[in-house]
Amino acid sequence: MSATGVGASVRRKEDLRFITGRGQYTDDINRHGQAYAYFLRSPHAHAEINRLDTAKAAKMPGVLAIYTGDDIAADKIGGLICGWMIHSKDGSPMKAGAHPALAQGKVRYVGDHVAVIIAETLAEARDASEMIKVDYKVLPAVVDMNDAVKQGAPVIHDVSGNNTVYNWHLGDKAATDAAFAKAKHITKLDLVNNRLVPNPMEPRAAVGDYEPGTESFTLYTTSQNPHVARLVLSAFIGIAAENKLRVIAPDVGGGFGSKIFIYAEETVCVWAAKKVGRPVKWTSDRSEAFLSDAHGRDHLTHAELALDEKGKTIGLRVHTKANLGAYLSTFSSSVPTYLYAPLLSGQYDIPAIYAEVDGVYTNTAPVDAYRGAGRPEATFVVERLIEIAARETHTDPAQFRLKNFIRSFPHQTPVIMAYDVGNYQASLEKALEMSDYRNIGKRKAASAREGKLRGIGISAYIEACGIAPSAAVGSLGAGVGLWESAEVRVNPIGTVEVLTGSHSHGQGHETTFAQLVSDRLGIPIDNVSIVHGDTDKVQMGMGTYGSRSGAVGMSAIFKALDKVIAKGKKVAAYCLEASAEDIDFKDGKFSVKGTDKDIDFGSVALQAYIAHKFNGQDLEPGLKEGAFWDPTNFTFPAGVHICEVEIDPETGVTRIDRWTAVDDFGRVINPMIVEGQVHGGIGQGVGQALCEGAYYDKSGQLITASFNDYCMPRADDLPSYNVGMTQTPCPSNPLGIKGCGEAGAIAAPPAVINAITDAVGHENVAMPATPLAVWRAAQNAVARKAAE
Amino acid sequence: MPKVSMTVNGKEVSGNIDSRTLLVQFLRDTLRLTGTHVGCDTSQCGCCVVHVDGKALKSCTVLALTLEGANVMTIEGLATDGKLHPMQEAFRENHALQCGFCTPGMIMTSVDIVNRKGNKLDEQTIRHELEGNLCRCTGYHNIVKAVAAGAEAMGK
Numbered sequence: 001m002s003a004t005g006v007g008a009s010v011r012r013k014e015d016l017r018f019i020t021g022r023g024q025y026t027d028d029i030n031r032h033g034q035a036y037a038y039f040l041r042s043p044h045a046h047a048e049i050n051r052l053d054t055a056k057a058a059k060m061p062g063v064l065a066i067y068t069g070d071d072i073a074a075d076k077i078g079g080l081i082c083g084w085m086i087h088s089k090d091g092s093p094m095k096a097g098a099h100p101a102l103a104q105g106k107v108r109y110v111g112d113h114v115a116v117i118i119a120e121t122l123a124e125a126r127d128a129s130e131m132i133k134v135d136y137k138v139l140p141a142v143v144d145m146n147d148a149v150k151q152g153a154p155v156i157h158d159v160s161g162n163n164t165v166y167n168w169h170l171g172d173k174a175a176t177d178a179a180f181a182k183a184k185h186i187t188k189l190d191l192v193n194n195r196l197v198p199n200p201m202e203p204r205a206a207v208g209d210y211e212p213g214t215e216s217f218t219l220y221t222t223s224q225n226p227h228v229a230r231l232v233l234s235a236f237i238g239i240a241a242e243n244k245l246r247v248i249a250p251d252v253g254g255g256f257g258s259k260i261f262i263y264a265e266e267t268v269c270v271w272a273a274k275k276v277g278r279p280v281k282w283t284s285d286r287s288e289a290f291l292s293d294a295h296g297r298d299h300l301t302h303a304e305l306a307l308d309e310k311g312k313t314i315g316l317r318v319h320t321k322a323n324l325g326a327y328l329s330t331f332s333s334s335v336p337t338y339l340y341a342p343l344l345s346g347q348y349d350i351p352a353i354y355a356e357v358d359g360v361y362t363n364t365a366p367v368d369a370y371r372g373a374g375r376p377e378a379t380f381v382v383e384r385l386i387e388i389a390a391r392e393t394h395t396d397p398a399q400f401r402l403k404n405f406i407r408s409f410p411h412q413t414p415v416i417m418a419y420d421v422g423n424y425q426a427s428l429e430k431a432l433e434m435s436d437y438r439n440i441g442k443r444k445a446a447s448a449r450e451g452k453l454r455g456i457g458i459s460a461y462i463e464a465c466g467i468a469p470s471a472a473v474g475s476l477g478a479g480v481g482l483w484e485s486a487e488v489r490v491n492p493i494g495t496v497e498v499l500t501g502s503h504s505h506g507q508g509h510e511t512t513f514a515q516l517v518s519d520r521l522g523i524p525i526d527n528v529s530i531v532h533g534d535t536d537k538v539q540m541g542m543g544t545y546g547s548r549s550g551a552v553g554m555s556a557i558f559k560a561l562d563k564v565i566a567k568g569k570k571v572a573a574y575c576l577e578a579s580a581e582d583i584d585f586k587d588g589k590f591s592v593k594g595t596d597k598d599i600d601f602g603s604v605a606l607q608a609y610i611a612h613k614f615n616g617q618d619l620e621p622g623l624k625e626g627a628f629w630d631p632t633n634f635t636f637p638a639g640v641h642i643c644e645v646e647i648d649p650e651t652g653v654t655r656i657d658r659w660t661a662v663d664d665f666g667r668v669i670n671p672m673i674v675e676g677q678v679h680g681g682i683g684q685g686v687g688q689a690l691c692e693g694a695y696y697d698k699s700g701q702l703i704t705a706s707f708n709d710y711c712m713p714r715a716d717d718l719p720s721y722n723v724g725m726t727q728t729p730c731p732s733n734p735l736g737i738k739g740c741g742e743a744g745a746i747a748a749p750p751a752v753i754n755a756i757t758d759a760v761g762h763e764n765v766a767m768p769a770t771p772l773a774v775w776r777a778a779q780n781a782v783a784r785k786a787a788e
Numbered sequence: 789m790p791k792v793s794m795t796v797n798g799k800e801v802s803g804n805i806d807s808r809t810l811l812v813q814f815l816r817d818t819l820r821l822t823g824t825h826v827g828c829d830t831s832q833c834g835c836c837v838v839h840v841d842g843k844a845l846k847s848c849t850v851l852a853l854t855l856e857g858a859n860v861m862t863i864e865g866l867a868t869d870g871k872l873h874p875m876q877e878a879f880r881e882n883h884a885l886q887c888g889f890c891t892p893g894m895i896m897t898s899v900d901i902v903n904r905k906g907n908k909l910d911e912q913t914i915r916h917e918l919e920g921n922l923c924r925c926t927g928y929h930n931i932v933k934a935v936a937a938g939a940e941a942m943g944k
Contacts, residue, residue, distance in 0.1 A: 012883065014888070015880040015885060015888075017888075018885055018891050019863075019876040019888075020863065020867055021822070021823015021863035021864045022823065023823070023889075025822075025825070027826070028816075030820070121806075123806060123808065199924055200887065200924055201827045201835060201887065201889040201922060202825070202827065202887065203826075203827070251888065252887065254886070254925055285826075285828075505887055506887030506925045507886070673883065676883050676925075676926060679928075679929040680926050682927055706832070707828050707833060707922070712832075712922050714922065715916075715918035715919065715921075715928040716912075718928050718929075744927070
């Protein structure tokens with residue numbers, strides 16, 4: 001392994017600009033003559049707009065234009081879309097209500113877009129917004145899912161009289177009922193998967209620009225997938241044809257799912273740029289982000305696990321209500337369905353599974369993918385059930401898992417997924433060793449002597465990543481294919497630009513992708529540049545989410561590199577006067593088999609462009625190749641995390657004393673970056689488990705709408721992490737990569753709650769396990785002990 | 789509009805600004821020093837931390853007009869003569885950044901921690917002192933390591 005090759009912890013190429021303040025995020029981009037947009041948002045969760053009077057506001061200093069839903073409609077600008085069709089169990093299509101970029105007659109959540117004010121300065125736009133008079137007829141709002149589906153509840157969209165988007169199901173109900181009928185033990189559980197706000201540190205932003213001379217638009221935006229944004233803005237919303245719309249996602253300050261979606265604000269900015277004849281910039285402030293970024297999770301679940309007389313899992317049934325908010329965001333419909341229920345088998349052999357999911361409208365912000373997207377929710381159900389089942393049957397939770405793990409591969413679950421490879425017991429055994437699981441009893445006793453409660457919690461998670469085979473997701477309702485593209489451009493002196501449809505917003509692609517290219521072509525890593533995030537440079541791509549950039553994006557690069565090497569062999573054959581079949585390529589040199597004749601990669605590149613040595617009819621000049629990679633299966637990263645907590649029963653404060661993570665991500669390109677992804681995922685998962693929660697009051701006001709009210713994990717809320725790995729290379733892509741971006745966020749919540757409930761001897765501590773919630777549970781435990 | 793003059797990264801600068809302009813807006817919009825970021829509107833996140841007269845300050849909490857004559861240093865001014873500051877080096881070496889958005893504020897805060905607390909910093913101190921800076925990417929593990937390493941390097 002070279003110091004910069006595959007497997008090396010190469011320091012990141014992108015860091016220099018970030019540590020010196022030279023990153024270029026969307027809000028750092030300023031176009032000549034730009035104006036500023038400010039959105040007037042609904043203060044009501046549910047209201048009809050009787051009258052909207054902008055006359056006075058339009059006369060305020062600096063105001064260039066004010067637009068409302070009427071203007072959007074007059075220009076025939078289409079509504080925002082949901083790109084994944086889900087059918088209910090009766091076969092009917094999901095009930096998708098219209099989602100205009102600016103409200104047309106009705107608002108459906110606090111923060112919904114009523115009008116946009118465009119002015120010379122942001123301050124002037126804000127000032128003018130206060131002069132807009134809106135006559136609302138306030139309607140009753142509904143924020144609770146159970147209330148929303150009751151008869152007589154306020155109707156949010158006319159297309160769905162009972163506020164239900166779909167009643168979906170997966171699995172074999174009869175087989176599952178039969179398993180439960182013969183069960184010796186049934187574990188039952190009601191769970192809340194708390195609503196979260198993704199909160200990447202960079203708020204969303206957009207700069208729309210229009211060039212009348214070429215009739216073309218440019219949109220700079222905080223996107224994880226600029227090509228998908230262009231596709232949707234062109235094909236569905238109708239801003240402009242694709243060849244007249246350039247979307248640039250420059251440095252993006254974190255996404256975690258929330259920047260996948262195509263929102264109202266960027267739609268309005270790019271549309272308005274032509275109307276006002278000026279570039280239009282909008283930057284979200286954090287309060288707007290809380291109100292209008294798509295939120296995550298928000299499930300209510302009842303789940304039951306059936307065991308036979310030997311403690312073997314024989315059946316699982318799950319009924320989940322998923323809050324989808326007031327409108328269907330871009331991929332929202334898929335998150336609690338196909339990204340959730342197919343993971344309910346976890347790492348376990350469960351022959352019968354049946355899941356029902358009701359997607360529900362409420363007067364809250366749209367809910368869509370947030371780091372893990374469906375898979376954390378599934379893992380929380382499975383790992384809480386498994387843990388409690390072990391306790392109820394008086395079995396050590398580690399042994400209980402070992403007994404029920406899937407042991408042979410490939411393994412077809414009853415819920416779609418065909419797990420290709422894995423070694424779950426290896427990860428568990430390594431994690432038990434690293435966490436010193438066998439001595440937990442001694443540590444519990446030591447804590448007890450100090451008046452503290454200590455607990456340990458295991459989480460054995462699996463996820464489906466590398467999303468995904470296009471034909472497979474197409475058959476499940478996806479509106480797009482989920483391949484990835486790459487183009488390798490070799491310059492005449494042998495330096496290389498790689499254009500990728502993946503997008504980096506913290507993942508370090510400029511480094512890891514360059515490692516792969518440098519390694520395969522045998523050229524210095526500094527001679528490789530990675531280009532991404534611009535639809536005028538990269539032809540097409542599907543972007544970054546679902547831990548897919550390594551498994552899918554790098555596989556496309558790998559395939560394109562194969563083609564470059566094959567073409568290089570042909571050029572080298574002419575140069576070395578040999579047949580192309582006799583040319584080997586290794587360590588940056590093309591050589592004739594069995595001879596000492598060779599030519600280096602840079603010289604072949606030069607010869608490819610000079611094209612003196614070969615006839616251009618037989619072999620085209622140049623060295624540039626592209627490839628699309630469409631996976632043949634999902635990838636299945638899996639692992640075991642173990643959390644150990646110490647709780648002060650007097651304050652309810654949970655301190656995470658140890659965190660052990662053992663993950664199987666298949667082949668790893670850069671261990672430093674992969675470990676960083678694990679750390680960050682755990683941080684978000686612990687945030688969900690211990691402190692984060694988004695809450696609306698009954699009237700639909702978001703009462704956790706700033707960093708003062710919404711508890712983001714800070715440095716002293718989180719522990720250090722002990723991270724290890726096992727490895728079973730993925731068989732369905734040429735690099736053996738499974739993906740690592742979401743693992744921590746998926747694994748962590750049940751590990752924390754299993755540890756806390758172990759410490760307090762109480763099965764139900766809801767997330768977030770705040771000091772108050774834990775204090776209550778701990779006080780019960782202390783009282784119970786005293787009574788014994 | 790009133791005029792304000794100050795020293796930013798060693799240069800005399802001035803601008804005519806709306807009196808409600810915050811320091812961070814003056815830096816980003818008037819001076820086009822976009823390394824200082826805005827991550828919230830409640831002075832919670834620390835993305836906008838700069839040094840004013842040698843002390844860390846959230847530049848979203850102060851009106852630019854109140855800093856007449858002040859000496860301001862932003863992330864762009866931390867490296868000198870083309871050489872990275874030891875804390876910048878430590879952040880890169882320890883993979884203490886992912887998306888990079890919180891990084892300028894983190895680094896400016898970290899330098900200030902060392903200025904106040906010295907070059908030997910234990911984990912607990914670092915975690916406590918970072919309470920005013922949010923990071924959503926790293927889970928803080930590598931930031932804590934970087935601050936300790938950077939602190940030590942600053943002492944050499």
